[in-house]
Amino acid sequence: xxxxxxxxxxxxxxxxxxxxxxxxxxxxxxxxxxxxxxxxxxxxxxxxxxxxxxxxxxxxxxxxxxxxxxxxxxxxxxxxxxxxxxxxxxxxxxxxxxxxxxxxxxxxxxxxxxxxxxxxxxxxxxxxxxxxxxxxxxxxxxxxxxxxxxxxxxxxxxxxxxxxxxxxxxxxxxxxxxxxxxxxxxxxxxxxxxxxxxxxxxxxxxxxxxxxxxxxxxxxxxxxxxxxxxxxxxxxxxxxxxxxxxxxxxxxxxxxxxxxxxxxxxxxxxxxxxxxxxxxxxxxxxxxxxxxxxxxxxxxxxxxxxxxxxxxxxxxxxxxxxxxxxxxxxxxxxxxxxxxxxxxxxxxxxxxxxxxxxxxxxxxxxxxxxxxxxxxxxxxxxxxxxxxxxxxxxxxxxxxxxxxxxxxxxxxxxxxxxxxxxxxxxx
Amino acid sequence: xxxxxxxxxxxxxxxxxxxxxxxxxxxxxxxxxxxxxxxxxxxxxxxxxxxxxxxxxxxxxxxxxxxxxxxxxxxxxxxxxxxxxxxxxxxxxxxxxxxxxxxxxxxxxxxxxxxxxxxxxxxxxxxxxxxxxxxxxxxxxxxxxxxxxxxxxxxxxxxxxxxxxxxxxxxxxxxxxxxxxxxxxxxxxxxxxxxxxxxxxxxxxxxxxxxxxxxxxxxxxxxxxxxxxxxxxxxxxxxxxxxxxxxxxxxxxxxxxxxxxxxxxxxxxxxxxxxxxxxxxxxxxxxxxxxxxxxxxxxxxxxxxxxxxxxxxxxxxxx
Numbered sequence: 001x002x003x004x005x006x007x008x009x010x011x012x013x014x015x016x017x018x019x020x021x022x023x024x025x026x027x028x029x030x031x032x033x034x035x036x037x038x039x040x041x042x043x044x045x046x047x048x049x050x051x052x053x054x055x056x057x058x059x060x061x062x063x064x065x066x067x068x069x070x071x072x073x074x075x076x077x078x079x080x081x082x083x084x085x086x087x088x089x090x091x092x093x094x095x096x097x098x099x100x101x102x103x104x105x106x107x108x109x110x111x112x113x114x115x116x117x118x119x120x121x122x123x124x125x126x127x128x129x130x131x132x133x134x135x136x137x138x139x140x141x142x143x144x145x146x147x148x149x150x151x152x153x154x155x156x157x158x159x160x161x162x163x164x165x166x167x168x169x170x171x172x173x174x175x176x177x178x179x180x181x182x183x184x185x186x187x188x189x190x191x192x193x194x195x196x197x198x199x200x201x202x203x204x205x206x207x208x209x210x211x212x213x214x215x216x217x218x219x220x221x222x223x224x225x226x227x228x229x230x231x232x233x234x235x236x237x238x239x240x241x242x243x244x245x246x247x248x249x250x251x252x253x254x255x256x257x258x259x260x261x262x263x264x265x266x267x268x269x270x271x272x273x274x275x276x277x278x279x280x281x282x283x284x285x286x287x288x289x290x291x292x293x294x295x296x297x298x299x300x301x302x303x304x305x306x307x308x309x310x311x312x313x314x315x316x317x318x319x320x321x322x323x324x325x326x327x328x329x330x331x332x333x334x335x336x337x338x339x340x341x342x343x344x345x346x347x348x349x350x351x352x353x354x355x356x357x358x359x360x361x362x363x364x365x366x367x368x369x370x371x372x373x374x375x376x377x378x379x380x381x382x383x384x385x386x387x388x389x390x391x392x393x394x395x396x397x398x399x400x401x402x403x404x405x406x407x408x409x410x411x412x413x414x415x416x417x418x419x420x421x422x423x424x425x426x427x
Numbered sequence: 428x429x430x431x432x433x434x435x436x437x438x439x440x441x442x443x444x445x446x447x448x449x450x451x452x453x454x455x456x457x458x459x460x461x462x463x464x465x466x467x468x469x470x471x472x473x474x475x476x477x478x479x480x481x482x483x484x485x486x487x488x489x490x491x492x493x494x495x496x497x498x499x500x501x502x503x504x505x506x507x508x509x510x511x512x513x514x515x516x517x518x519x520x521x522x523x524x525x526x527x528x529x530x531x532x533x534x535x536x537x538x539x540x541x542x543x544x545x546x547x548x549x550x551x552x553x554x555x556x557x558x559x560x561x562x563x564x565x566x567x568x569x570x571x572x573x574x575x576x577x578x579x580x581x582x583x584x585x586x587x588x589x590x591x592x593x594x595x596x597x598x599x600x601x602x603x604x605x606x607x608x609x610x611x612x613x614x615x616x617x618x619x620x621x622x623x624x625x626x627x628x629x630x631x632x633x634x635x636x637x638x639x640x641x642x643x644x645x646x647x648x649x650x651x652x653x654x655x656x657x658x659x660x661x662x663x664x665x666x667x668x669x670x671x672x673x674x675x676x677x678x679x680x681x682x683x684x685x686x687x688x689x690x691x692x693x694x695x696x697x698x699x700x701x702x703x704x705x706x707x708x709x710x711x712x713x714x715x716x717x718x719x720x721x722x723x724x725x726x727x728x729x730x731x732x733x734x735x736x737x738x739x740x741x742x743x744x745x746x
Contacts (some may be wrong), residue, residue, distance in 0.1 A: 415699025
């Protein structure tokens with residue numbers, strides 16, 4: 001007798017649990033009307049709203065829903081959960097380049113876009129951007145490029161004037177064809193005693209120099225860790241240390257409250273700025289500093305930091321439709337629209353040459369022709385391969401540089417630590 | 428067993444004389460025997476779903492190579508073996524314990540002093556008693572942000588005050604001692620009043636006669652405090668020590684906000700103030716080594732258990 005009620009209870013509990021799971025797990029990809037709903041997962045700002053409307057108008061029966069998470073840092077753990085659970089990732093996901101390189105080790109979680117006719121789109125993308133998302137043998141394409149973090153060097157005209165340096169962006173760009181010239185300019189600036197430092201922190205400058213050092217950084221193209229044998233990494237490190245030793249760094253962590261305040265009160269005169277950073281600089285400096293910031297060319301030959309891709313997860317139930325949507329959003333036309341909406345700099349050569357991009361000037365930055373400056377920077381760049389743990393290793397090298405700036409480690413000790421940390425991380 | 432106490436004699440079945448219809452008998456049997464379990468079931472079901480299952484599942488994950496791509500190979504205790512040889516893990520253990528001591532010992536001592544002061548006859552007593560618990564209502568994040576500014580290198584108030592005495596500005600995030608001090612200050616500021624209130628409640632239940640007798644015997648106030656107050660509130664002390672220890676082992680928000688910047692989760696350039704829970708989060712959600720992060724989580728659980736037992740034994744021995 002005792003058994004039966006227990007069974008009943010158990011059955012009831014299981015039934016409830018199943019019902020609950022079913023209720024949250026459904027995901028409801030198909031709307032009641034029989035049409036197809038495509039779910040796009042993004043972080044930050046992709047500027048696609050108008051493109052969605054256009055696509056829905058030209059593709060009857062398709063409804064697009066965007067799930068946006070503001071910060072990349074909040075988006076990543078979620079993305080990880082969706083991919084691990086095999087559900088929740090929707091039909092199209094945005095992947096930042098660092099995270100893409102981690103996924104490239106396991107490309108099977110994503111639909112091979114070459115199976116959906118993406119192959120013929122190759123000329124539409126910068127060569128290296130295309131390569132970043134395809135497997136080494138070129139048989140599989142995980143994502144299509146959206147934007148690139150094209151580099152410029154942002155500087156404060158008021159502080160430059162105070163230090164007796166030129167303020168015109170052409171003349172400023174001519175001050176630093178190389179990073180050694182940038183260092184020399186920094187010394188001059190410091191000697192003038194404006195009270196401001198020359199740049200914000202070693203980490204940002206280092207990242208910029210590193211991306212100019214040839215075709216790979218911490219990993220070679222066979223995913224072997226080469227942080228200690230790649231001369232490019234060491235060169236970027238040494239160059240950065242020279243800048244720190246000259247006392248040019250304000251040693252303010254990027255994205256900290258002090259950094260935000262630093263824009264407002266002019267704590268540093270220059271900062272290497274990827275295109276997507278302009279929005280941050282404008283927001284943090286505030287309207288009272290309008291026209292004080294300007295953008296010049298970056299020392300060395302071009303560089304990018306950041307940039308994203310769109311991919312279709314294998315778990316999507318509408319892979320064909322999703323792939324078509326991703327192809328539409330990353331077309332030259334789509335990229336130009338996204339640039340106009342949110343300043344995300346295109347990775348399509350055709351979009352880069354589009355007058356709407358090419359002739360774009362940014363009123364906040366003294367009407368700087370950012371379309372042209374960033375376009376030149378992107379085109380000059382050679383492709384850089386990022387390995388699977390590129391981001392975590394970058395974090396550790398950045399910390400080592402901070403320790404040098406804090407005077408806690410000598411440059412040699414810090415280098416040894418960075419290499420050791422990277423090796424332990426990769427195991 | 429409490430069930431039988433509450434409901435007079437339903438379990439011991441009455442003599443079987445009047446046999447009711449079968450159906451009725453079955454239902455009432457179910458009712459008397461099983462419904463008590465049903466009534467207490469919600470707690471256990473919810474605990475199983477949100478407590479026990481995650482605990483077990485985390486253990487399961489920790490036995491795997493588990494990264495962004497989902498479950499990989501079963502690797503047994505490999506994650507734990509690596510963990511024991513991982514200097515960053517031990518650094519986090521030292522940091523956590525260090526801040527635990529810095530944030531608990533002064534806090535509880537101060538709380539006891541505060542409580543005994545509030546136990547006196549004072550003007551505006553209610554106001555003072557409310558005042559000491561005020562910090563608890565502020566959010567942890569707000570405390571973190573405000574104190575991070577107070578302990579800022581360039582424009583912080585503490586450095587400003589030190590500057591008045593010609594002390595060079597301190598980079599609070601650069602050293603272990605300075606960052607620990609800053610973080611322990613946040614914790615102490617927020618929780619001292621709470622503990623003081625618990626001690627105060629315990630002190631008020633001590634019979635006045637004991638103090639009167641002690642006064643007659645010529646015991647000083649300090650002696651009375653040591654020989655009467657402290658032993659009488661021992662259960663409260665044990666409670667606060669254990670609760671503070673658990674909270675200290677889980678310290679996360681304060682050091683994270685203090686850290687700042689894009690890689691704040693590392694707790695300083697050389698992991699000066701990275702706690703165990705920060706290390707767990709970093710491994711699982713920053714490096715995407717989910718299996719390793721789960722192993723760290725389990726070690727936190729074991730360490731808390733160990734510390735709770737030690738606490739319990741130490742505080743009990745005094746009895």
